Amino acid sequence: MPEIATLLKRRARLLGPNMTTFYDNPVHIVRGDGAWLWDADGHRFLDCYNNVPHVGHAHPKVVEAITRQAATLNTHTRYLHEGILDYAERLTDTMQHDLETLIMVCTGSEANDIALRMGRAVTGKTGIVCTDNTYHGNTDLVSHLSAKKTPIGGAVDWVKKVPSPDTLAPLGGSVDAQPQAFADEIQKAIDALEAEGHGFGTLILCPFFANEGFPDLPKGFLDPTVEVVRRAGGVIIADEVQPGFGRTGRNFWGHDRIGLAPDIVTMGKPMGNGHPVAAVVTRPEIMAEFRTRFGYFNTFGGNPVSAAAAMAVLDVLEDEGLVENARDTGDYTLGLLKELDHPMIADIRGAGMFLGVEFAKDGDTQAAAAFCAQTVEGMRERGVLLHSVGRHYHGIKIRPPMCFDKAQADVLVETLSATLKALPA
């Protein structure tokens, strides 16, 4: 087996510089099964981070669906095929709010690139509002929303970023004041876009605020925000790439969890268990406006193999009761995490298979960033893979495949306990 150093050198030569690897001591994974991964030396890792293999690494039913369809036919949507239609029906059946029409694409970035243009098409306005600690993808258009990566060409003035909601430092000074305070920030952004002549068209957000550190927010949190957006004539995109497909355990979609009726929903990563498939779902009149104005066609989007992979994911979620498992194992894991005792722990929260521990040093979250990084590395050395989240990467994100079980939760929390104990506070 090639050594890590050799692989890193080949990577730099063939893929260029600045290619992030997780961990100071990168892992060379060669095999996966359920929530387990194995590296080239045969070491086993518990995967507590990857949401793409949603129903478990190398799930045999998804592999079988891909194989069967790939061995039969893989074409595009200019020929008729029932695969995309059956999937569209099944997927939109999980949604309310007249979200009944679908475009299938290959990545969440492509989905958000379309969704933002739908917003432009129906409102005629170019202005976009997002939070100041988010990520929605990497096309030229979507990259302008990124908090942590400067887009090529620099920032644009038709994107306004509002402060993210926060658990430890709520907007407006208190948890109760936060819903209106967040809406007030959005109103300010809208006013600025209107004053500068762009006009306000679209609010895009992850309804779980995943990259923002998934603060605990009550159902109805976004009600004042929706009022502000509706009054301004804007549309709302719910980016479900992270909370979608049942991850939060009690709702299939993050927007239902928070009580939001979005105009457009985007999804990606977990949709095909690793197969490159993503989608935009919207109301028929928005779809009609976009399709009539633009005539979008995506060669690979909604091909029979992608539709089969995505359908298999829905089948497995149902057959194996994985949303219920996310709820039960999530509750169990959260309970275990809450028994942890360490002076750097500032909060423990999350839902279903999306949990986290936020660190702070004497209330200072930025001061906890190094500690958090050491925790992530310590877990990796002990065979548990997770990663950091939050404005200063000062919290750990636990987001395992949906088949994660209670025995694995025990391993996770025992390992975290040992890792925290071994670190200086």
Add this chain to the structure above:
Amino acid sequence: MPEIATLLKRRARLLGPNMTTFYDNPVHIVRGDGAWLWDADGHRFLDCYNNVPHVGHAHPKVVEAITRQAATLNTHTRYLHEGILDYAERLTDTMQHDLETLIMVCTGSEANDIALRMGRAVTGKTGIVCTDNTYHGNTDLVSHLSAKKTPIGGAVDWVKKVPSPDTLAPLGGSVDAQPQAFADEIQKAIDALEAEGHGFGTLILCPFFANEGFPDLPKGFLDPTVEVVRRAGGVIIADEVQPGFGRTGRNFWGHDRIGLAPDIVTMGKPMGNGHPVAAVVTRPEIMAEFRTRFGYFNTFGGNPVSAAAAMAVLDVLEDEGLVENARDTGDYTLGLLKELDHPMIADIRGAGMFLGVEFAKDGDTQAAAAFCAQTVEGMRERGVLLHSVGRHYHGIKIRPPMCFDKAQADVLVETLSATLKALPA
């Protein structure tokens, strides 16, 4: 089996309006093998159009590679994996011009979206030049290059479109004058971009001018263009989505066929035989500039399954001698086509598995559009699938899987002969 009308109704309801289908009488394809396709009623069609199933529909070696890797592991490039590195080495070995570094993505649109930003990153200029009858993809940025689809938000003034080279009506009035005349048009576009303050950064073109109707152009055709671009400090993107991977029979890449040394090469459709995989290849210093400035990461891009699918395509091309087959069967097919005799035929041309017949009525190509559409429909009714190309969709495009053989060429040309005979001139 559901009737066509029912499928069309479901499509409109679930996918929205304005979803193009090929043919007045759309085909409902359910199975493919090599260059053959079957519809739901068991009718067989000869596929003379699809370049995505590059090595043949449902090729068992590609299916096997996908299955084996999907059943083992599918993660992303933040973990180390040899799949993408082995592929990067193998792919860049097919190229010269110091094109040695790779970004893998999922669609040609994503590839061109990155390539255009690379151009911006290294030149610091936003101006782009493309031809006036092209298509490079459908992200917000790339959609501004489309000749036939107005982008959402309308046209932008930092994209300038130059007249496409043409066989029947060459720029500058003659085939000999055309290379310099094309370069002169590009110089005018550059001057306009500089005068308007955008500056000129990037020329993007398909080196086979596929959407432009693939005019017959001599090797060296782009030499005057390259001189103009270099003098202005710009970079050149060769979009190899159509001519790449040996399609033209005598060169693995379209840019080598025309004698162009591009700065950036993009590729997509045929790369994974239908699996959603695409790529950008460039020189190390351009890659470094882009990656350092932006830090691009694509969750699905270069995952182990996509790399395995793409590698299998290269294996099959080699094992089955498909580039040589494209050359030999291409020459044979072109010879047969040239024996066709019909007053509407204005030109017959192409290379390898990329051939076409251009129609005109008394020298007027626009007047031949309806005739061409009838030809396409007539072929479909006779069991041969192909489609139209050119400024007025006035020519037929023959672009079958690379395994197309001489017996299939006989079927194609006999059917075309019968179709043309049945049509009024």
